[in-house]
Amino acid sequence: MTQTILITGASSGIGKAAAKLFADRGWNVAATMRNPDDGADFADLDNVLVARLDLLDSDSIQSAVAAAQERFGRIDVLLNNAGYGAYGPLEATPMEVLRRQFDVNLFGLVETIQAVLPVMRAQRSGTIVNVSSVGGRITYPLGSLYHGSKWAVEGLSEAMHYELAPLGIRVKLVEPGGVNTDFGGRSFVFTQNPELTDYQPLVDAAIAAMETGTPSGNQEPEEVAEVILIAATDDTMQLRYISGDGAKALLANRYSAEQDEQFVAGMRSQFGL
Ligand SMILES: NC(=O)c1ccc[n+]([C@@H]2O[C@H](COP(=O)([O-])OP(=O)(O)OC[C@H]3O[C@@H](n4cnc5c(N)ncnc54)[C@H](OP(=O)(O)O)[C@@H]3O)[C@@H](O)[C@H]2O)c1
Structure with missing residues (x-):
């Protein structure tokens, strides 16, 4: 049976690379994006449905999931990829900027999961792949919003992977380091208030550090897409997939990947999962 994946943020970067990879591998792909005109590259592919999904618009989430279900009959994998980075001193950040970061990166992801779960529960199978980041397990200065959301x-994914296991649904986290996408350009929002001069030395240092590149290396989005394909298809309970050697080296300074998997496996076994 042909497998189906629904992807958020398939207009660019990692989401677009994943849509292309899964389509090449013969999957049905619901490539969702804020503006379907950005899906022109997929227009000639019979196995790709381009649908509008804006994580800030609940109706668009419901209708994109319904359209995928209607066209392909099932949803085997949900790839929650869409997201952006809001940075800057927390005190200088208006609440609307903070809320928007969490509305997109967290609550939009949650709403999409809630929309897809009835389909996956009925199938008694499915895999939810959430694109997190090395920044979901370490932080950089002035990243309280982005890192807080990731x-x-x-946390949400780790807890959900326990609760969905008995229903045949897997939850996976993909954690890229630096990736060559628009993330550092149009998907990067920096807020500062020049009147809050106390933060200026750190703002200058953080901007200088960003300009010299990321300590987690630079991958191409196609490489992350390959990791996503493994997470979606490896038929294991592995929870976390770190993408890229730079990201692995960075996280190894703080966590042992082996211990992490042992810990969650121990918790699963305690609850008979
Ligand atoms: N690049 C990195 O270094 C890096 C590292 C770790 C994790 N990540 C994560 O990877 C994911 C993808 O980012 P990327 O690197 O591929 O950057 P990207 O090329 O800028 O892609 C971001 C995607 O998110 C979409 N998006 C933003 N707001 C949205 C909304 N309200 N509703 C629906 N879609 C929305 C964008 O849509 P539009 O085209 O309409 O703007 C775009 O498709 C993000 O979750 C990011 O946190 C990236």
């Missing part, structure tokens, strides 16, 4: 995605 750490929340990590």
Whole structure:
């Protein structure tokens, strides 16, 4: 049976690379994006449905999931990829900027999961792959919003992977380091208030560090897409997939990947999962 994946943020970067990879591998792909005109590259592919999904618009989430279900009859994998990075001193950040970061990176992801779960529960199978980041397990200065949202995605995903296991649904986290996409350009929002001069030395240092590149290396989005394909298809309970050697080296300074998997496996076994 042909497998189906629904992808958020398939207009660019990692989401687009994943849509292309899964389509090449013969999957049905619901490539969702805020503006379907950005899906022109997929227009000639019979196995790709381009649908509008804006994580800030609940109706669009419901209708994109319904359209995928209607066209392909099932949803085997949900790839929650869409997201952006809001940075800057927390005190200088208006609440609307903070809320928007969490509305997109966290609550939009949650709403999409809630929309897809009835389909997966009925199938008694499915895999939810949430694109987190190395920034979901470590933080950089002035990243309280972005990291707060990604750490929340990590915690939510880890807890959900227990609760969905008995229903035949897997939850996976993909954690890229630096990736060559628009993330550092149009998907990067920096807020500062020049009147809050106390933060200026750190703002200058953080901007200088960003300009010299990321300590987690730079991958191409196609490489992350390959990791996503493994997470979606490896038929294991592995929870976390770190993408890229730079990201692995960075996280190894703080966590042991082996211990992490042992810990969650121990918790699963305690609850008979
Ligand atoms: N690049 C990195 O270094 C890096 C590292 C770790 C994790 N990540 C994560 O990877 C994911 C994808 O980012 P990327 O690197 O591929 O960057 P990207 O090329 O800028 O892609 C971001 C995607 O998110 C979409 N998006 C933003 N707001 C949205 C909303 N309200 N509703 C629906 N879609 C929305 C964008 O849509 P539009 O085209 O309409 O703007 C775009 O498709 C993000 O979750 C990011 O946190 C990236």
